[in-house]
Amino acid sequence: MQNNSTSKKAFLICGTHSGCGKTTVSLGLLAALKARGLHVQPFKVGPDFIDPGLHTQISGVQSRNLDGWMLGRKWNEKLFRRFMAGADIGLIEGVMGLFDGYDGRTESGSSAEIAKWLGLPAVLVVDARSMARSAAALVYGFVHFDPELRFAGVIFNRVGGEKHLMYLKEAISSSCPEVVVLGGIPREEAVQIPERHLGLVTADEMTLDSAWGNRLAELVEKHLDIDLLLERTKYSMGPPDAAAPRSASGARVKAEIAVARDAAYCFYYPDSLELLEKAGARLHFFSPLKGESLPRNCSGAYLGGGYPELFAEAISRNTDFLEAIRERAALGMPIYAECGGLMTLGRFIETIEGQRRPMAGILPFGTRMLRRLKTLGYTEAVLRRECLLGGPGTVIRGHEFHYSEIVEQGGDPNLEFAYELRGRRTEVSRLEGYQVGSVLASYVHLHWGSAPQAAERFVCQCAEWHKRR
Numbered sequence: 291m292q293n294n295s296t297s298k299k300a301f302l303i304c305g306t307h308s309g310c311g312k313t314t315v316s317l318g319l320l321a322a323l324k325a326r327g328l329h330v331q332p333f334k335v336g337p338d339f340i341d342p343g344l345h346t347q348i349s350g351v352q353s354r355n356l357d358g359w360m361l362g363r364k365w366n367e368k369l370f371r372r373f374m375a376g377a378d379i380g381l382i383e384g385v386m387g388l389f390d391g392y393d394g395r396t397e398s399g400s401s402a403e404i405a406k407w408l409g410l411p412a413v414l415v416v417d418a419r420s421m422a423r424s425a426a427a428l429v430y431g432f433v434h435f436d437p438e439l440r441f442a443g444v445i446f447n448r449v450g451g452e453k454h455l456m457y458l459k460e461a462i463s464s465s466c467p468e469v470v471v472l473g474g475i476p477r478e479e480a481v482q483i484p485e486r487h488l489g490l491v492t493a494d495e496m497t498l499d500s501a502w503g504n505r506l507a508e509l510v511e512k513h514l515d516i517d518l519l520l521e522r523t524k525y526s527m528g529p530p531d532a533a534a535p536r537s538a539s540g541a542r543v544k545a546e547i548a549v550a551r552d553a554a555y556c557f558y559y560p561d562s563l564e565l566l567e568k569a570g571a572r573l574h575f576f577s578p579l580k581g582e583s584l585p586r587n588c589s590g591a592y593l594g595g596g597y598p599e600l601f602a603e604a605i606s607r608n609t610d611f612l613e614a615i616r617e618r619a620a621l622g623m624p625i626y627a628e629c630g631g632l633m634t635l636g637r638f639i640e641t642i643e644g645q646r647r648p649m650a651g652i653l654p655f656g657t658r659m660l661r662r663l664k665t666l667g668y669t670e671a672v673l674r675r676e677c678l679l680g681g682p683g684t685v686i687r688g689h690e691f692h693y694s695e696i697v698e699q700g701g702d703p704n705l706e707f708a709y710e711l712r713g714r715r716t717e718v719s720r721l722e723g724y725q726v727g728s729v730l731a732s733y734v735h736l737h738w739g740s741a742p743q744a745a746e747r748f749v750c751q752c753a754e755w756h757k758r759r
Contacts, residue, residue: 336385359399544570590752593631
């Protein structure tokens with residue numbers, strides 16, 4: 291059922307902290323609303339690749355990232371309106387705690403910022419384990435912290451039973467009666483999602499089958515008042531903005547770009563890929579894990595992030611792929627890589643067990659997995675020199691999140707640093723963006739929505755190489 295009227299439903303699922311159950315609640319509501327025959331458009335706040343993949347698998351609709359720090363207000367508003375135009379309901383899953391974002395002083399990059407920009411009510415998920423009346427104090431603080439933020443209600447997660455839920459409801463009604471309790475979800479092992487060091491297991495590795503989705507939908511329908519939720523989350527929007535083209539179908543193709551896409555290389559923002567298409571690229575997806583290599587007619591390559599360390603042995607056995615990358619780099623074909631892609635272009639990946647698997651060897655160093663997080667946070671890449679993404683002074687925003695580090699870096703005279711990375715105010719800027727000839731690799735996951743001209747520049751570089759060839 292598709293609703294083309296201006297009256298729709300939209301809300302933000304937010305939490306008190308990471309791990310409180312936002313994703314489980316979001317997936318459950320997606321499954322339940324889909325089962326009701328509604329067209330639900332999922333979104334995710336923040337620089338996340340895993341949750342959107344799970345949203346997409348459950349809903350059957352491509353989830354989109356919203357981010358106040360990386361993308362700014364105008365981009366977020368246009369994106370939201372564009373994809374809400376054909377939907378009945380918009381479900382936005384927040385990031386971390388409701389007010390957590392870029393720093394501790396402002397709301398930049400937070401779920402609260404997005405909710406206020408888009409005029410959406412928030413649904414607060416509270417992990418109720420080992421709490422009763424104290425939960426009301428927590429909810430009271432969240433509801434009154436920012437008077438400009440509206441709340442549609444609260445959902446308690448990991449509830450111990452009917453008696454526990456009764457205590458929680460009593461606490462809310464006596465201490466903050468303006469807050470509506472939408473229900474309480476008990477802990478249910480059958481719908482738990484596996485996790486690993488970088489968070490949840492990705493949708494590319496795990497198929498959430500229909501039976502799992504049905505169980506989750508039944509759990510949510512049984513324990514939450516979905517009708518009340520929809521009644522309290524009406525969203526009125528005017529006529530949609532002129533929609534940006536979703537792809538370059540019909541436009542002149544300037545270059546064919548090979549994009550590694552499988553369980554090892556799965557961290558891509560859909561909007562960044564669409565910007566490539568809009569700039570004139572035809573994207574050719576291939577899977578190194580399935581033994582596939584670069585297509586012969588490609589004029590550029592994009593190796594995204596993911597988990598190459600988990601599949602290092604399989605990647606190292608795909609010698610056709612590694613040799614093709616080396617040969618194209620030697621011929622000067624543009625190759626852009628992020629995080630896991632960077633690891634693949636190095637000399638080796640050393641796994642957490644200490645095993646070294648040979649990689650492409652284009653970059654003069656290897657990477658080693660660590661048991662602790664190496665880097666996490668937003669960052670801004672300022673281009674220092676001409677490279678695949680633009681000229682000096684170009685600013686592109688992104689995010690780093692990795693458990694590996696560079697080791698055994700040799701003194702290759704051809705290695706240059708294309709980026710100056712600027713993080714938080716208290717952090718010293720550092721050089722990054724490893725450039726060797728036509729290859730550019732970085733640990734940073736850039737969102738090209740912050741600088742669309744970067745996608746245009748990359749496509750043009752690929753097209754020019756094709757002409758020279």
